[in-house]
Amino acid sequence: MSTLEIVVLALIQGLTEFLPISSSAHLILPSVLLGWQDQGLAFDLVLNIGTLAAVLIYFRKEVFSMSTAWVTSVKTKQQTQDSKLAWWIIWATVPAAAIGFFGKDLIETYLRSGHVIAFSTLIFGLLLWWADSQAKQIKTEYQSGLKGAMIIGFAQVLALIPGTSRSGITITAGLMLGLTRNAAARFSFLLSIPIISLAAGYDLLKFILSDLHVDWAGLLLGAGVSFLSAILCIHLFLILLNKVGMxxxxxxxxxLAAVLFYVLF
Known part of the structure; x- marks a missing residue:
């Protein structure tokens, strides 16, 4: 890939991973409109690492508090607000991790198409609008409960459909459960940590077992751009969320759906 392609694709990944607008819908546009080739396994891996680093650093205080509280809860069997949230996020990750692992080949074979992305971009965009317009916004992420967390976790399974948007569908579910916009977004971002970690680990294993030629300079550039754009995106999104809504x-x-329909149909 050229330097321009690396920067553009890394920017797309970093900016769209945490916004409710679907990274897969955007990543298909350069290939459709400009004829760019698929970025490949190694590049997917570093983009995941870049966005993972961004969310870990941005929420470092929360991650540290939840991690230490979780370890303490395992040892003492006593739960705190942070340990409960950590457990909820762990359990909420299971559905998407399991279905993604066992159904990955089927998903890539039958659902990874421009037509699917166009329809899911439209449908789940309208669902986000409905959820936001009807939201009661009375709960924080610490009040979601295990049941609510699992509902959000099962909603995250729908993000395996390209064009859905992982952040979009989990925020939608959070709003439906009565979370505030900020709480729904924060829960979604924290929930992204284990699922992105698992995706990066899976790609890393495939990369280790493969015999790929690697452009290390290009990969480092992609990781850096995705990291910087993702951390800026998270920061601005949380600032603007209560002001502009969904x-x-x-x-x-x-x-975007209209553009995809026009180009692909």
Missing amino acids: LPFVIYRLI
Whole structure:
């Protein structure tokens, strides 16, 4: 890949991974409109590492508090607010991790197409609008409960459908459960940590077992761009969320879906 392709794709990944607008819908556009080739396994791996590092660093205080509280809860069997949230996130990760692992080949064979992405971008964008417009916004992420966390976790399974948006569908579920916009977003971001870690670990294993030629300079550039764009995106999104709501992202998804329909159909 050229330097321009690396920077553009890394920017797309970093900016769209945590916004409710679908990274897969955006990553298909360069190949469809510009004829760019698939970025490949190694590049997917470093983009995941870059976005993972961004969310870990941004939420470092929360991650540290939850991790230490979780370890303590395992030893003492006593739960705190942070340990409960950690357990909820762990259990909420199981559905998408299991279905993603066992159904990955089927998903890539039958669902990874521009037509699926166009429809899911539209449908789940409208669902996000409905959830946001009806949201009671009375709970924090610490009040979601195990049942609520599992509902969000099963919603995350739908993100295996390209074009759905992992952050979009989990925030949608959180709003439906009565979480505030900020709480739904924070829960979604914290929930991304284990699932992105698992995806990166899976790609790393495949990379180790493969015999690929690696452009290390290009990979480092991609990781750095995805990291910087992702951490900036998280910061601005959480600042603007309560001011602008979800409507601008819904409108953007509808426009994107219209572009995809026009180009692909």
